[in-house]
Structure formats: C-alpha cells, structure tokens
Amino acid sequence: MRLSTVILPIHRWHEQGREVWQRAEALGFHAAYTYDHLSWRTFRDRTWFGAVPTLTAAAAVTDTVRLGTLVTSPNFRHPVTLAKDLMTLDDVSGGRVVLGIGAGGTGFDATVLGQEPWTARERADRFGEFVALLDRLLTQGAVTERGTYYAAEEARNIPGCVQQPRLPFAVAATGPRGLALAARYGQAWVTTGDPALFEAGTPTQSRAAIRRQIERLGEACAAVGRDPEELERILLTGFTPDRNTPLESVDAFVDFAGQHAELGITEIVLHHPIPDSDFAVDPKVFERIATEGLAQLAG
Template sequence: MRLSTVILPVRRWSDGGREVWQRAEELGLHAAYTYDHLSWRTFREQTWFGALPTLTAAAAATSRMRLGTLVTSPNFRHPVTLAKELISLDDISDGRVTLGIGAGGNGFDATALGQEAWSPRERADRFGEFVGLLDRLLTEDAVTYEGVHYSADEARNIPGCVQRPRLPFAVAATGPRGLKLAARYGQAWVTTGDPKVSNAGGTPAESLAAVRGQLERLAKACAEQGRDAAELQKIMLTGFTPDRPLDSMDAFVDFAGRHAELGIDELVLHWPIADSVFAADTALFERIVTEGPAQLDAA
C-alpha cells in the first residue's frame, strides 16, 4: 500500500508553504494532493490559496513526488480552460500530475460564480459531460464540441500532456453514474468512505462494510464497461470515517491493514494543521509515514 498526503493551501508560500511540500517529498510519500476549492468549510474565513498555482509552485520545488488535486469539480471549472492549465502543469512537473476529479457538492463553491446550486440530477449530468469533454481535450490536438452544458470551438491543446495518452484521472464516485465514469475514464478511483455512516455516528466496522460495498459496485461498473477493476488504483482519502488512524501507530496499522485487505491501494493522510479539524501530532504523523508501511507489512 502506498501512502500519500493532502496539503491544504492554507500557508503563504514564503511562510512555510514551500517547506511543507518539500518535506512531504523528503519523507518519501508517493503523492501530495491539495483540495481544489475556492474556500472550504471551517477554513472559509481563513487563508486559502488556489489549487493549480499552488501545485505549479510545488512542481518547481520538488522533483520526484506525484502531485494532484483531490478533487477538482465542475463547480467553478470549465473543461477548456482547465485542460490548458493541466497540460501546462503536467509539463512543468515533468509528468507527475494526477487529476482527482468529482461531481462537487453544495458547499461554498456551488454558488460562488453567482449561479443557483445545481440539483443532484443536473450535477451528475454536468459531471458526465465535463469528464468526457476533458478526456478529449487532453488527448486531441483540437476539439470542437457542442453539449448541453459545455462547448468547445476548435480548442487547441498542443503539445498535449507529457503523460500519454493523457495525465491519469482519479475519479471520486460512489453512485451508479459516477462509478460508470470511473470505470470508463479512470485510471484510479477515490473514496472518502460513506458520509451516511459517519453522520449517523456509525462504527469503524460499519464504515469498512460500506467501503466494501463501494468496491463491489465499482467492480460491477467496470465489468459493464468491459474493464477489469484491477486496472484501477483504489485511493482512500482519510479523515471522513469514524476511524482515527493518526492517533497512534497501532491505530494506523489497524486501519491501513483492514482497508488493504479490501483492496485499497493508496491511503491519503491530511498533513496536520494546528487548531483545525485536521490537527494531529506532527512528529507522530511523520513517524507513521516513514515507519508505518514496514509495520503494516510485518502485521
């Protein structure tokens, strides 16, 4: 199992921002992601920078670790402009970018451009069109497309991605339409667990069962698309289940081991942020990152 982190864009680059990304690479993490939001929940009234400029700076400050969004959504993005920025970022990073992408939610981003919040059906419709058009924009030199929600008129993306045929998509999805997109376009699938379990005060065992069910539905969606589910990496963004894997080394090994048995390939841990919902002991976090995989193998 690979370990990665998500570094929220809450630090000025000149005041610790650069050092966090460089430290993540020094620790040997597989990837470092960031949220692609205009603001987010409890951080809304605090410092919060843009995802793609942050990743561009991180690409220049690192050399080995993969980088990406976790996740980008259609809430305030358009496929044509996003494709151009992603191709540029893939070039600057020398092919180290993964695009985590999801349908988005009803948070602050949903109305930040002055639009009404979309219904669940419209959100799913937009997501399907968004992903399909973005796939074309990242693989074809010129694209013309007229859709219900998005259009492109001879949009050019030369020379394309460093990664061929395009940079990988990690599709966050749990519903049938989203899982179908993951099966068709994804190189990876992303879950945060089942929010219904956490919101209802569920147990770690109930959360594990919910993730097992998600993986079973993903396998079914892949079979319907003529794909082997083993082709997709399975990524879990932690911090949204009843578990507390950063409380101790034993807690991490237990959590990681149970999810590895299900088939999760990559765990993403939030980089600690003091006085926030992601507060954690930084020394313990670094010890988990550096020593945890070996202890997991031994267990």
C-alpha cells in the same frame, strides 16, 4: 499499499508553503494532493490559496512526489481552461500530475459564481459531460464539441501531456453514474467512505460500506469490459467514523491501513497536520507514520 498526503492550500509560499511540500517529498509520500476549492468549511474566513498555482509552485521545488487535486469539480471549472492548466502543470512537473475529479457538492463553491445550486441530477449530468470533454481535450490536439452544458470551439492543447495518452484521472464517486465514469475514464477511483455514516456510524459499518462500493466499482468495470484491477483505489481519510484514529499512532495507522487493504484499497491519503482544526494531529506522529507505517504494515 501506497501512502500519500493532502496539504490544504493555506500556507503562504515564502513563509511555510515551500517547506511543507518539500518535506512531504522527503518523508517519502507517494503523492501530495491539495483541495481544489475557492473556500472550504471552517477555513472559509482563513487563508486559502488556489490549487493549480500551488501545485505549480510545488512542482518547481520537488522532483519525485506525484502531485494532484482531491478533488476538482465542475462547480467553478470549465473543461477548456482546466485542460490547458493541467497540460501546463504536467509539463512543469515532468509528468507527475494526477487529476482527482468529482461531481462537486452544495458548499460555497456551488454558488460563488452567482448561480443557483445544482440539483444532484444536474451535478451528475454536468459531471458526465465534463469528464468526457476533458478526456478529449487532453488526448486530442484540437477539439470542437457542443454539449448541453459545455462547449469547445477548436480548442487546442498542443503538445499535449507529458504522460501519454494523458495524465491520469482519479474519479471520486459512490453512485452508479459516477462509478460508470470511473470505470470508463479513470486510472484510479477515490472514496471518503459513506457520508451517511460519518456522524453516527461505526468503523465496522464504514468498512462494510467501502467493501460494497468496491464491489459496485467492479460491476461498473465489468459493464464496460474492463479489469477493475487496472484502477487504483484511493481512500481519503478523515471522513469515516474513525476520523483521525489512523493518525493517533503508528500502530493505529497500521491497523487501519491493514483492514482497508483487505477490502481492496491500494492508496491511503492522510491530511497534513493543521493546528486548531479538524486535522490537528501530532506532527511527530504524522512523520513517524510516513516513514515507518508502510514498512511495519508489510512486516
């Protein structure tokens, strides 16, 4: 089991941002991620910075912690420009970047460029084309392609990623088309559980849903002749019925992590504490979980 954190891009770099990311490394987290949105939910009218510049700054002041997005989507990204940014970020970080990527939703990012919100089918169509083109852009020196939604004309990404053949993709998916993309292109798979259970479900129902998701991921891997054990299975916490339960105490975390490890989850991601928000947990407990949780789980 690996333990990671997600740091929302809300901190002014020279006031608190640098220290937050460096502290995440010092606490021993496997990875420190950030959300790739232009605004998000209750933070819409609060400070919110860009994901790629934030990760680039974090890369410059850390040495070992992996860095990434949870998650990037086609809502306001284009594969050609994103590939260039990712290649550069992988170089700056010395090969520590992982791209969390998903189909996107219907929130603020879905209309910020002036477009009508895409249907679920169109999001899935775009996501499939997006991931396939991004894979080519990050593994080939020059790419020309014209798809239904995205095109590239002699797009160059030289010298390529530090991580070869490219930086890893962590594909967020629960439906059959997304799981097929994870099986084909992913080095990891991301879930937040079953959204339908968030308000009225139970922890037991949530674990059963995650078990079914992992089974379907295995079926998607079998369909392309891939061993599902090749993929890390990441749970982003905070969106299951037990919400902040794993951050109530070290014991609560160990119980939560152990139950999900039994399902096949290999990495758990905890939100870094944010006062006056849904992620307002005790920073001291958070740090104890970071430093003691996995050891206690292993014991």
